[in-house]
Amino acid sequence: MEGEIQLEGLTKRFDDVVAVDAIDLHMPSAEFFTLLGPSGCGKTTTLRMIAGFEQPTSGRIVLDGTDVAQVPPHKRNVNTVFQSYALFPHLDVAANVAFGLKYQGFNKEERQRKVRGILELVRLKGFENRKPSQLSGGQQQRVALARALVLTPRVLLLDEPLGALDARLRKELQVELKAIQHDIGITFVFVTHDQEEALTMSDRVAVMNDGRVEQAASPREVYEEPRTSFVADFLGVSNLLDATAQGDGAACSLSVGDRAFRAEQGATRVRGDVKAMIRPERIELEAHGAGGDNRLPGMIERAVFLGGSHEVHIRVLGGELLKATVPNDGRPPAVVLEEGSPVTVHLPADGLRVLEPSPQPPESTADAADRPVSTAPSM
Amino acid sequence: MSWLRNPWGKPRGLLVVTALYILWSIVPVAIAILFAFNDGRSRTTWQGFSFRWFTGSSGSVVHDPALQGALKHTLLLAVICVGVAVPLGVALALGLQRWRGRGGGTINTVMLLPLVTPEIVMGVALLLLFLRVFPGIGLGTEAQAIGQITFTLSYVVVIVRGRLVSIGREYEEAAADLGAPPHDQLMRVVLPLLAPAIVASAAVAFALSIDDFVVTQYLSGDASTTTVSMLLYSSARGAPTPALNAIATVALLITLATLALAFVVYRRFAGGREATAVAALEV
Numbered sequence: 335m336e337g338e339i340q341l342e343g344l345t346k347r348f349d350d351v352v353a354v355d356a357i358d359l360h361m362p363s364a365e366f367f368t369l370l371g372p373s374g375c376g377k378t379t380t381l382r383m384i385a386g387f388e389q390p391t392s393g394r395i396v397l398d399g400t401d402v403a404q405v406p407p408h409k410r411n412v413n414t415v416f417q418s419y420a421l422f423p424h425l426d427v428a429a430n431v432a433f434g435l436k437y438q439g440f441n442k443e444e445r446q447r448k449v450r451g452i453l454e455l456v457r458l459k460g461f462e463n464r465k466p467s468q469l470s471g472g473q474q475q476r477v478a479l480a481r482a483l484v485l486t487p488r489v490l491l492l493d494e495p496l497g498a499l500d501a502r503l504r505k506e507l508q509v510e511l512k513a514i515q516h517d518i519g520i521t522f523v524f525v526t527h528d529q530e531e532a533l534t535m536s537d538r539v540a541v542m543n544d545g546r547v548e549q550a551a552s553p554r555e556v557y558e559e560p561r562t563s564f565v566a567d568f569l570g571v572s573n574l575l576d577a578t579a580q581g582d583g584a585a586c587s588l589s590v591g592d593r594a595f596r597a598e599q600g601a602t603r604v605r606g607d608v609k610a611m612i613r614p615e616r617i618e619l620e621a622h623g624a625g626g627d628n629r630l631p632g633m634i635e636r637a638v639f640l641g642g643s644h645e646v647h648i649r650v651l652g653g654e655l656l657k658a659t660v661p662n663d664g665r666p667p668a669v670v671l672e673e674g675s676p677v678t679v680h681l682p683a684d685g686l687r688v689l690e691p692s693p694q695p696p697e698s699t700a701d702a703a704d705r706p707v708s709t710a711p712s713m
Numbered sequence: 714m715s716w717l718r719n720p721w722g723k724p725r726g727l728l729v730v731t732a733l734y735i736l737w738s739i740v741p742v743a744i745a746i747l748f749a750f751n752d753g754r755s756r757t758t759w760q761g762f763s764f765r766w767f768t769g770s771s772g773s774v775v776h777d778p779a780l781q782g783a784l785k786h787t788l789l790l791a792v793i794c795v796g797v798a799v800p801l802g803v804a805l806a807l808g809l810q811r812w813r814g815r816g817g818g819t820i821n822t823v824m825l826l827p828l829v830t831p832e833i834v835m836g837v838a839l840l841l842l843f844l845r846v847f848p849g850i851g852l853g854t855e856a857q858a859i860g861q862i863t864f865t866l867s868y869v870v871v872i873v874r875g876r877l878v879s880i881g882r883e884y885e886e887a888a889a890d891l892g893a894p895p896h897d898q899l900m901r902v903v904l905p906l907l908a909p910a911i912v913a914s915a916a917v918a919f920a921l922s923i924d925d926f927v928v929t930q931y932l933s934g935d936a937s938t939t940t941v942s943m944l945l946y947s948s949a950r951g952a953p954t955p956a957l958n959a960i961a962t963v964a965l966l967i968t969l970a971t972l973a974l975a976f977v978v979y980r981r982f983a984g985g986r987e988a989t990a991v992a993a994l995e996v
Contacts, residue, residue, distance in 0.1 A: 387886050407889040408898075420887035424905045433901075434891030485891065 336398055337488040337521035338363040339384065344393035344403075346379050353379040355545035356393065361489075361523060362538070366515050368524045370532040371542035372568070377525045380542070381491050384523060385414045398488065408437070412489040413482035417497055419474045421466035427453070427477050428462040434485045452484040455514070472503045479514070489521045496531065508535055529569050533557060541565045559600070563609040563689045572611045573656045579608045579688055586688050591652040595628050599687035609689045616685030617658035619646065619669050622676040628686070632656070632679045637671040644671050648679055746965070749958035756955055766959040774959045779936075779944065784960060786854075787940040788967075790929070791922040793858040794865055799915045801862070802869025803907065807899075809870070810877050825871070827864040835864060836931035843932060853934030860928040865921045869914040876910035909979045916975030920968045 339361040346354040354376040361367040369377035382388040384395055386407030395403045402410055413434075421430050428449050435445045453459055456476040466474055475495060482490055495511075496504045512535050515522045526532050532539050533553040540550040541564070549561045560566035563574055577588040577595075586602040588595045588610055597610055622631070632650035644660040644667075656679060660667060669677045749767070753760030766773050774780050809820060827835065843856045850856055884906060888898040904911075926942040933939065939947075941964045945957060 385886075385890060387889075407886070408892050408894050412890075414887070414890045416883060416887060418883065420883040422884060422887070422902060422906075433888070434893070437892035481891065 336363060338398055339489060339521065339523070340394075340396040341380070341384075342394040342396065344380065344383060344395060345391045346376075346383060346388055347391045352545050354383070354390075357542075357545075357547050359540055359547060359550060361521060364519045364521055365537040366512065366522045366524065366535055368526060368532045368536035368539045369542055370526055370529060370539050370568075372527055375542040376545040377527075377542050378493055381414075381493055381523060381525045384489070385412060385491050386410050411487055412491055413485055413487040414491040414493065415475075415478045415482050415495045417494045419466075419478040419495075421474055421477055421481070423466055426463050426465055427458065427469070430466065430477055431481045431484055433481060438485060448484055452480045455483070456480045471499050472507060475499065475507060479511075483514075483518065487520065489523060490515075492522060492524045494526055495524075496526075496528075504531075511535065533569070541568060543568075560611070560687070561600075561690050563611065563691070566611045566687070566689060571614050571657055573614065573617070574689075575610045575612075575654060577608055577610045577688075579604045579606060579610075581605055581688070585683065588686070588688070590654075593630055593652065595681060595686060596683040597686035597688050598683045599685070601688045601690050604688055604690070609691075611687050611689055612656075612681050612685050614645070614657045614659040615661075616682060617656060618680040618682065619648075619658060619660060619667070620678040620680055621668050622678055624678040624680075626680070628681045628683055629678050630681075632677055634669075634671065634673055634675045634677060636673060646671060648677060650679055742965075745958050746962050748955050749962045751955045751958075754954050756953055756958060766955040767963075772954055772956050774956060774963060777956060779939075780956060780960050782937065783939050783941045783944040784963065786938060787923055787942075787964065790854070790857055790861060790940065791919050794861045794922040795915050795918045797858070798862045798865045798869050798918045799911060802866050802914060802918075803873050803911060805866070806870045806873035806877055807903070809874060824867055827867040828871070830864075832864070832925075832927040836860070836927045839863065839928060840931045851934065852932055853938050856932040856934075857929050857938060857940075860932045861922050861925055864928065865918040868917050868921065872914040872917065873907060873910045876907055880906050909981070913975040913979040916971045919971045923964055923968050 339359075341357055341359040341361075343356045343358060344354055345352070345356050357376075357380065369380060371377045379388060383390050383403075386402070386405060390403050393403065394401045397410070397412070422433065425433070431449045431452060432445050435448060440448065449462070450459075453462065456479055458473060458476050458480065461469065461473065461477075466477065469477065475498075478495070492511075496507055499507065508531060511522075524532075524535065533556075536553050538550065539553050539556050541548045541556055543564050549556050549565045551559075556565055557569050560569060560572075566572040567574065575588075575590050577590045579597075580587040580589075581601070581603040583603050584598070586597045586600075586604065588597050588608075590610070595610075600610075601608070620629070630650050630652075632648040634646055635649045635655065636645075636647040638645045639662075641662070643662050646658045646660055648656045648658060650656055658679070660671065669675055748756050748759075750762050750764065751758075751760055752763040752765065763769075768775050770776060774784070805824070809817070809824070812820065839856070839860045840852075843850055843852060850859070880903075884902050885898050888902040889895075893901060924942065925940075926946060929940050930943050930946070933943065941960055945961055948957060
């Protein structure tokens with residue numbers, strides 16, 4: 335299998351700014367791999383280094399066993415779909431798509447045949463003689479895709495390719511892109527800041543922050559089992575609580591203020607100050623006064639009807655604000671979802687997760703010693 | 714002013730001032746052009762319409778060797794100026810855009826200096842240069858061409874760089890990504906995208922060369938290196954005939970046609986806003 339990428343200690347500095355900080359990543363062959371993170375996290379710089387537009391300050395980019403870090407972009411067997419497509423405005427669709435075939439030694443007849451074939455794949459037959467300016471955003475996006483795919487790269491790099499499209503078209507193209515990737519079976523490296531896009535399309539997601547990889551795993555894993563508070567926070571709404579942990583391996587006793595909770599998820603061996611999280615959809619609201627473990631009283635501060643669900647903000651004893659999602663399943667809710675209603679909030683032990691702190695830059699490892707959590711084994 | 718009190722009203726006062734200004738700037742030129750078609754020898758008294766100063770049998774643009782020579786020399790200088798300044802300016806603009814190290818800002822400022830240097834200063838400086846430092850070149854056509862290239866180059870660089878900045882590096886990266894080596898990136902992508910700016914800068918260089926008086930005058934050698942602008946200056950106080958107006962009209966038409974062509978080409982390929990900017994630069 336071709337198209338396997340291994341990044342080893344890949345670093346990029348721009349003057350004094352470290353854009354990508356010694357990341358190690360494995361992108362398996364024929365997978366849909368997503369680099370996810372907020373703007374400025376280094377995901378685009380990482381992609382541009384794989385493409386060859388930026389020269390790494392240090393580190394290796396191993397493509398199918400060969401380090402290509404110092405190979406110029408026109409000699410790399412990877413192709414890019416740019417955020418703004420970068421279609422050549424002076425060339426028509428067919429000429430845009432055929433642009434790179436010249437360098438692969440195909441004769442005119444073969445080139446025409448390949449252009450026809452790929453335009454059919456992206457459903458743009460009949461658009462050969464249009465100029466890019468005469469196409470809609472979605473069509474331009476497809477030309478950009480065709481122009482890169484026609485060269486049968488080992489890896490296709492996509493830099494927020496859906497960013498410029500409206501929500502509806504975006505959804506359509508998400509499905510389409512995923513289907514194309516599945517059909518032709520080459521590695522896709524996809525950059526996005528949209529967590530939903532990352533979760534729906536990817537086989538594997540690397541969540542980046544501040545030039546480093548916080549977690550690289552399957553979409554389900556990064557969502558359900560976020561390792562750090564950054565990942566938990568970035569992937570959807572999470573409730574984060576400051577707690578003191580007394581981990582014993584199977585479960586972790588958490589003290590939040592003067593209340594005790596049991597957490598069964600995450601870094602359950604950790605001791606010391608940690609962050610604990612719970613997803614809004616995992617919080618259960620019970621009638622005021624209900625007893626039991628992992629429960630605490632609170633007062634509804636805001637309740638918003640969203641159609642399929644209610645979004646409820648609860649101020650709990652101790653002052654924290656928790657967000658809960660209550661499904662609108664037709665059954666009468668256990669509590670009146672109104673501002674000012676008293677409720678009992680249940681944080682189920684199997685939904686409460688103990689998080690590791692974000693990875694620290696090497697410079698600050700010296701003071702990591704007095705942070706017990708950072709020595710916790712990873713899951 | 715009514716528009717000061719009423720912001721929704723039409724600014725009539727401003728319209729009147731604008732109209733007066735346009736009239737003031739156009740009327741003298743229009744009169745000068747009009748007298749190019751005068752049937753008599755006077756440049757002030759109208760004696761009927763004719764083409765005699767353009768095509769007549771004596772003293773006209775077509776038959777006066779001095780006028781002919783000046784026109785030919787003007788066009789020769791313009792062609793040399795465009796032929797050298799445009800390729801050189803494009804190369805400089807490309808180089809400056811890729812310059813990532815220190816000194817980029819300084820080079821930029823130096824490139825822009827000729828735009829703000831008083832032309833008389835430049836003329837005197839170049840005169841000294843050719844008399845003292847490079848006496849081998851001497852005064853004449855070569856010196857005039859080099860002088861014109863020196864200051865038109867800045868305009869070319871400014872126009873081409875503006876376009877380069879608005880194009881960005883993405884198309885080049887896309888070409889590289891698709892396998893094009895640097896030479897092909899330039900020939901297949903960058904230069905075609907720069908074409909409107911190149912045409913526009915060529916037109917500007919052409920117009921600047923034709924219009925130039927100070928530098929060209931300082932660096933001229935003998936009568937054979939007289940241009941239209943120099944001729945107009947020297948004979949305006951001698952025994953002028955409407956033939957002078959005629960040749961000025963020809964020069965004006967050439968300039969206007971060139972600029973119009975540049976404007977149209979640029980607008981066609983690069984959008985209206987930049988075209989206006991170029992038009993403003995030219996004036």
